[in-house]
Amino acid sequence: MAGNSHGHTPAAWTGVTIAFIGFCAAAAFVVLAEPIGMFAGLAVAALGGLVGLGMRAAGLGKPMPERQRG
16 A cells, blocks of 8 residues: 555544544543543544545545546
């Protein structure tokens, strides 16, 4: 996958970093037995995906191939 620049964009790095932080926070709150914190961490992880999609829509991600465009 490294040969085709898969994931080497600001949108991908930002989205994955935010999601990683959210999953780490959710895991910590699972260990602490705090369900509200776990759900907040999962919400942050989901936000990471939305941020990545938004940045891709803003032109900071890898463009879609011609055959997949409408």
